[in-house]
Amino acid sequence: MRTWKRRALLPAAALLALTLPLSSSLVLNSAATAAPRITSPEQFFGFPLGAEGKLARWDDLVKYYKLVADRSDKVLYQEIGKTASGRPFPLVTVSSRDNLKNLDRIKQINQRLADPRGLSEAEAKKLAAQSKPVFLLEAAIHSTEVGTAQVIPNILHRLADEKSTTISEILNNVVLLIIPAQSPDGTEWVGDYFNETAGTNYARTYPDLYQKYIGHDDNRDWFMFTQPETQISVTLQNEWKPQVVQNLHQMGNARGRIFVPPYLSPNDPNIDPITVQQTNSLGMEISRSLTAEGKKGVNWGSTYDYWTPSRQYMTYHGAPRILVEAASAQDLAYPYRSSDGGPIGPQEPDTNFIEPYDQSTWTLAQIVDYLDTSVFGALSNVAKYKTEWLYNFYRTQRNAVDPSADKPFGYIVPAGQRDPFATYELLKTLQTGDVEIEQATSAFTANGKQYAAGSWVIRYAQPYGRFAKTLLEAQDYPDLREYPGGPPQSPYDVTAQTLPMLLGVQVDSAAKPFTAATTQVKEVQPANPAFPGDPGAGGAYLVGPESYGTAMMIAALQKAGARTFRASAEFSAGGRTYAPGTLIVEPSKAARTALQDVSRKTGIPVFGVGQAPRVAAERLKDNTRVGLFRGVNNIPGGWMKWLFEQYGTGFSEVVADDFTGDLNAKFDTIVLPAGISRADIVSGLNRDRYPAEWSWAYGVGEAGWAELRKFVEDGGTLLAIGDSVATARQLASLPITPALPSDEHEFFSPGSILSQRFDTADPVAWGMRPDTPVWFGEDDQAYNVTGGDVVSSFPTSGEQLQSGWLIGGEHLNGKANIVKHQVGEGLIVTFGSEPTFRTWSRDPSKLLFNAIYHGPSTTVDAAALPGALRR
Numbered sequence: 001m002r003t004w005k006r007r008a009l010l011p012a013a014a015l016l017a018l019t020l021p022l023s024s025s026l027v028l029n030s031a032a033t034a035a036p037r038i039t040s041p042e043q044f045f046g047f048p049l050g051a052e053g054k055l056a057r058w059d060d061l062v063k064y065y066k067l068v069a070d071r072s073d074k075v076l077y078q079e080i081g082k083t084a085s086g087r088p089f090p091l092v093t094v095s096s097r098d099n100l101k102n103l104d105r106i107k108q109i110n111q112r113l114a115d116p117r118g119l120s121e122a123e124a125k126k127l128a129a130q131s132k133p134v135f136l137l138e139a140a141i142h143s144t145e146v147g148t149a150q151v152i153p154n155i156l157h158r159l160a161d162e163k164s165t166t167i168s169e170i171l172n173n174v175v176l177l178i179i180p181a182q183s184p185d186g187t188e189w190v191g192d193y194f195n196e197t198a199g200t201n202y203a204r205t206y207p208d209l210y211q212k213y214i215g216h217d218d219n220r221d222w223f224m225f226t227q228p229e230t231q232i233s234v235t236l237q238n239e240w241k242p243q244v245v246q247n248l249h250q251m252g253n254a255r256g257r258i259f260v261p262p263y264l265s266p267n268d269p270n271i272d273p274i275t276v277q278q279t280n281s282l283g284m285e286i287s288r289s290l291t292a293e294g295k296k297g298v299n300w301g302s303t304y305d306y307w308t309p310s311r312q313y314m315t316y317h318g319a320p321r322i323l324v325e326a327a328s329a330q331d332l333a334y335p336y337r338s339s340d341g342g343p344i345g346p347q348e349p350d351t352n353f354i355e356p357y358d359q360s361t362w363t364l365a366q367i368v369d370y371l372d373t374s375v376f377g378a379l380s381n382v383a384k385y386k387t388e389w390l391y392n393f394y395r396t397q398r399n400a401v402d403p404s405a406d407k408p409f410g411y412i413v414p415a416g417q418r419d420p421f422a423t424y425e426l427l428k429t430l431q432t433g434d435v436e437i438e439q440a441t442s443a444f445t446a447n448g449k450q451y452a453a454g455s456w457v458i459r460y461a462q463p464y465g466r467f468a469k470t471l472l473e474a475q476d477y478p479d480l481r482e483y484p485g486g487p488p489q490s491p492y493d494v495t496a497q498t499l500p501m502l503l504g505v506q507v508d509s510a511a512k513p514f515t516a517a518t519t520q521v522k523e524v525q526p527a528n529p530a531f532p533g534d535p536g537a538g539g540a541y542l543v544g545p546e547s548y549g550t551a552m553m554i555a556a557l558q559k560a561g562a563r564t565f566r567a568s569a570e571f572s573a574g575g576r577t578y579a580p581g582t583l584i585v586e587p588s589k590a591a592r593t594a595l596q597d598v599s600r601k602t603g604i605p606v607f608g609v610g611q612a613p614r615v616a617a618e619r620l621k622d623n624t625r626v627g628l629f630r631g632v633n634n635i636p637g638g639w640m641k642w643l644f645e646q647y648g649t650g651f652s653e654v655v656a657d658d659f660t661g662d663l664n665a666k667f668d669t670i671v672l673p674a675g676i677s678r679a680d681i682v683s684g685l686n687r688d689r690y691p692a693e694w695s696w697a698y699g700v701g702e703a704g705w706a707e708l709r710k711f712v713e714d715g716g717t718l719l720a721i722g723d724s725v726a727t728a729r730q731l732a733s734l735p736i737t738p739a740l741p742s743d744e745h746e747f748f749s750p751g752s753i754l755s756q757r758f759d760t761a762d763p764v765a766w767g768m769r770p771d772t773p774v775w776f777g778e779d780d781q782a783y784n785v786t787g788g789d790v791v792s793s794f795p796t797s798g799e800q801l802q803s804g805w806l807i808g809g810e811h812l813n814g815k816a817n818i819v820k821h822q823v824g825e826g827l828i829v830t831f832g833s834e835p836t837f838r839t840w841s842r843d844p845s846k847l848l849f850n851a852i853y854h855g856p857s858t859t860v861d862a863a864a865l866p867g868a869l870r871r
Contacts (some may be wrong), residue, residue, distance in 0.1 A: 038071055038161040039064075041153040049150040050365035053333050055195060056150060058181065058188035064153050065092050065180060072160040073097045074171055081232035084212035085185045089232050092152075092178040094159050096171040099132055106131050106175055110241040113394040114318060115463045117401050124398075128390035133243040133382050136319075137375060138179045138233070141219050143186030143210035145250035146194075146332050147367035152180045154368065155375055166380060173383040177240060182229055183218055186210025194332055203689045204331045207697070208633050213642040215635050217838060219247070222313035223471055223497060224840055225432050226642065237314060238434050243389045244282065244322060245314040246378055248371055251325040253336045255345055257297030257357045258370045259325040260286045263306040264492075266478050270470040271306065271315045272396040278389075279306070279320035282378055286324070289377030295370055297327070297345055297357030305492045307477070309470055310838075316467035317434065318396045324374045329364045336362045403461045403513075410461075411472050412446055412508045415454035418769075420527040420603035421549035422503040422843060427456060427524040429499065435468045438518035446514035457518055471499045472507050477752075477805035487744050488807060494751025494777070496804030497840065501753050501773045504548070504843030527603030531596055535587040535608040540869055541595055542573065542607040545581030545767030548842050549602040551849035553583060555648040556598050558623060562591035563869060565617040565860060566766065566853075574609040581766025581850070584617060586869050612866040618763065618857040619868065626651040626852055627658070627667035631680050632697040636721065636834065637673035640848075643839050649849075655696035656684060659704030663711035668856035670711065671848070674722030674779065674834050678730050681705060705731070713824030717855025719848065723779045725830040732823045735787030736830065739815040740808075747811050751777045752804025754833075755795050756817060763854040764791045764820060764829060767846045773802045774817065775841040780833040782815035791818035791829075791847075818847065827855040 042048045044064050045056045056064075069077035074097060079088040099106065109131040116124060140149035156178070159167060170176075181187040186206075193206040209215035214227065221230040237245070251259060261283025267276050283300055290298045304323055306312070312321040327345075330336040338344045338360045347356045382389050403409070417423040431437055438457040443450060458468050477495040481488055500507040535541060543553055545566070557564045563586040571578055585591045587608070595606045628644065630653040631637055644651050654670055663670070684699025700707070709731055712718050720728035728734060741747045756774045758765040774792070782794060793816045794800055800809035817832040829851045835844040860868050 038068055038157055040161075041157055044153075048365070049154055050147070050363070050368035052335065052363065052365070053198070055146055055191045055333055056153070057191045057195060058149075058184060061149065061153065061180065062090060065090060065156065068156055068160050074100070075156065075160050076100060080236065082228060083183075083185045084228050087184045087188070089184060089229065090180055091236065092156065092180060094156065094171070094176040094178065095132070095174065099172070099175055103175065106134070107240060110134055113390060114241040114397050115401070116394055116398045119394075124394040125391060128387050128394060131390055132173055132175050133386050133389040133393075134175045134177060134240050135379060135382055136177045136179070136237065136240070136242040136245045137248070138182050138245065139248045140181035140183060140187045141247060142216055142249060143183050143190040144205060144332065145328065146190065147250055147326060147329070147364055147371060148248035149181055149187050150364070151248070151368045151371045151375075152178060154372055166376070170379045170383045173386040174379060176379065177236065177242065179233065182233065183211050185212060190332075201688070202691055207685060207690060207694060209635065209638050213638040215633060215638060217635050217639070220310045220493065220838060222311060223309045223433065224429060224838070226839060234313060234432065237317060237319075241317070242314065242319050243393045244378065244382055245319045246322040246324065246375065248375075249323065249325045250328045250367065251303075253327045253329070253344070253362060255303075255327065256299030256353060257295070257327050257345065257362065257366070258290065258374070259299050259302065259304060259323070260374065261322060262300050263304050263323075264302055264489075265305065265480060267306040268308070268470060270466045272318070272399055272466065274392055274396045274399070275315055275318065275320050276306065278392060279322065282320060282322055282381060285381045286322070286374045286377040289380075290370065290373050291355065293373055295373060296355040298355065299353045301352040303492060307491060307495065308493050308497060309467065310497060311493060313433070316470060317464055318393050322378055324371065326367045326370050327362055329362060329367060333364045397463055400463050400465055401461050408460050408469070409510045409513045410457055410459040411468065412451055412510060413456040413458070414506055414508065415452045417505055419504050419547040419549070419843070420605070421547045422505050424524060424526045424603055425842070426499050426503050426505045426507075427521075430458065430468055430471065431521070431524050433467045434464045436462045437521040437524065439521050441517045441519055444514065444516035446510045446516070447508065447512070449508070456521070457516055471497060473509065474498050474501070474803040479805065479807070488748045488750070491750050491805070494804070496751060496753045498753055498803040501803060502775070502840050502842060504769070504772065526601060529599065529603065529605035531599060531606060532608030534592070536610050537587065537870065538612060538866065539587050539608060539610040540612040541583075541585040541587060541591060542578060542609060543583040543585070543595070543604065545579055545583070545846070547602065547604050547767070548846045549598070549604050550583065550767065550846070551649065552598045552602060552647045553595065553604065554620065554849065554853060555650065556594035557585060557591060558620070558650055559648065560590040560594040561622065562586055562588055562594060563871075564620045565865065565868070566620065566763070566857070567613070568616040568618060568763070568859070571613050571615040573611075573613045574607060576607065579767070580761055581763070584613065584865070584869070612869050614862045614865060616862045617860045617865050618854065619860050620853050621668060621856040621858070623650070624853055624856050625666065625668045627654040627670040628652070629654045629670060629672050629676055630696065631673070631676045632685055632694070634673060634675050636675050639839050640671065640673050640836055643836055643845065656698050656700050656704070657696065659700035659707050663707055664714050664716050667711070667716065669717040669719065669852045671719045671852070672721060672724040672727060674724055676724045676727055678705070678727050681708070681727070712826035712828060715825040717827045717829070717851070719829050719831070719851050721831045722777070722834045723781070725781065725832060728828050728830055732821070732828055734821050734828065734830065736783040736785050736816065736819055739782045739784045740811050744807070747808035749776045749778065749780070749806050750804070751775075752806050753802045754806065754812070755798070755800050755802055756792050757795055758792045759790070762789065762791045762820070764818060764847055764851045766850050768844075772843055774833050774835070774844050775837040776833045777837065782812050782817060782832050783819065783830075785816045785819055788819045788821040790816045791820060793817055829855070
């Protein structure tokens, strides 16, 4: 909760501009009926954007966009959705008056070019000549990259106010869609915090996540579509089918002054070659514009690759992604100075770095200026070659819909999957990405294999078959080195995103054409299994453990107060065999309502038996008190918070104040997400550098550290994820040691999917397939174990890599991943890799939820179970 006093909503200059719309200073003298002059950003905000130590607030930025739209017939302002925190999500559309009147027709033509089936080349050329390319500009994706938000008013003012040939050509030939902040929440938080700490000794940069859940990962969500902001942007792209998408960012301040495409290798082969070349050519045009204006330090072909769809949805939908990364200033808005007084950054010219930057300082004003040039350089090119851009867009889409011998015919998702919820989420993800899905109305044969009616078919030869291909197939990332025999060239992000592996769905690739009677799926829906009748007083409801959606079942039952057990062994009932981990639930009205609701949402079947099974079981603790440790700016914890909320898991965030009392009185299970070190817990934020509103993150001291140890010894359950395992090792002297070499020459797994072997009889692994693959990132670890129970490990030999890139996989052979440790009366479960990475890794999320409820549960013998259900 913010407690500081805010300043006035508008600067004085802005108030004057709004209250005197018809004053002589704002009206052209040539005619009384002339449109008023558009107030400049400097007039409105009271300072030039980019001024040292000053940031325009988000609320004021929005008011400026509305003001310009109100005064210009070239600008439209809309609010097209709500953010994760409920703020309006603005869109600003800029073009000529005639184009704005004709937006529906422009959109219609774009949609036709995007799906050229039945469209001749001559017709496509005619449509391209009639229409205007759509250019989507996205700013403030990462909220601490403040220059990207500050430049938008300057761009908007120039387009609305300047009378020049260049601007006229842009307005006449381009429809510009501006998302002035992909993260409005964070843009407000970061800007307000910066302004409110002015004149204090506090740090000026907002210290926490600048999106409600996922902070900097808000552009790592472009294929799972979890956040409202992502969904809004993707819906916009699906509607408009833009020809170009330009993303404005900032990077570290020690390298070049600005990065533009071409990208560093590799390119995802599923991106159309025309799109890749258009990206390269437009990037070079921006580079030319910057150099022509004397802006030095321009770099291309480094750091940023063109690989993963998590950051570039648009490239699989026919539009180049033009990433622009300007170097950052100091403390957001103050000059960055070289430590030795010499020029900043590398000074050796190269083909991709023609003119090194020769100054010792770098300012926010320069960031704004460089970004401005990059945008107008791109816009001018698209405007000048508008017909070519539209026609080449058609060509990329024509390539997509034409069958090709070197591409698969399609993909089949067989009916009757072990996890219907995962199947639904996979299909829903594809459909959100505009992929066409068909469902078989009768059995058919493909690849020599019989498929049942109800199976789903995704054909490659469709407008967005490339998007489906990159999500459904394993990735083969090339073995790239800094130099022959040298260390690996690090990918900018991760190397794998194979949805069937991450979600646990069987998907078959069909290389050759096949025939199937199908219908188009208009909207993917969950399965609709029949729900059983009332089992009666001596019976029970049963739910298998195979689906990761079972976590939603447990959460709903906990909220309903329904007695819930999990079978400790396989058993048979009602003519079915049930695996260990099956939910055995009391036959109450509250339980029935909870199970029906979740089954309807997930498609997970629920069964009923008139006689409760006699099987050893664990009784889940009623109202299990789950704590999620809140680390400041901890992205993995933010993702986990989102997942818990989506699944209805009852939890509280664990903060510094909780350690002043008895943790066992507050929590049964505490989860340490990845990225939590001993220092994060003990020391936390420096209280001298951050005001009291951040006291939850100040740290708990040695006494709090001891209290966490006591929590476990007195019967609590602690889960440590990824690199937080090192924290748990320190806490309880666990009998595990890291097994992997630290030298990247020897071992390197930059976000890949690897083989795994599970002990599915262990409660932590209930519902897992014995060979379920797992996500493994650069900060993850495998372990040598001298004590505890190994829940999962890597195969003792063979190929460890299933998708992505791996160096030195042999070092994983036989090493442990998940280990249970008895510590005093309590339990610590260590997860060497993240089972819920970015919530992409959903099938393994069962591991996390199993462990959460297993620790606080109590055992019930087989003979006692029927009676325990009735008590």
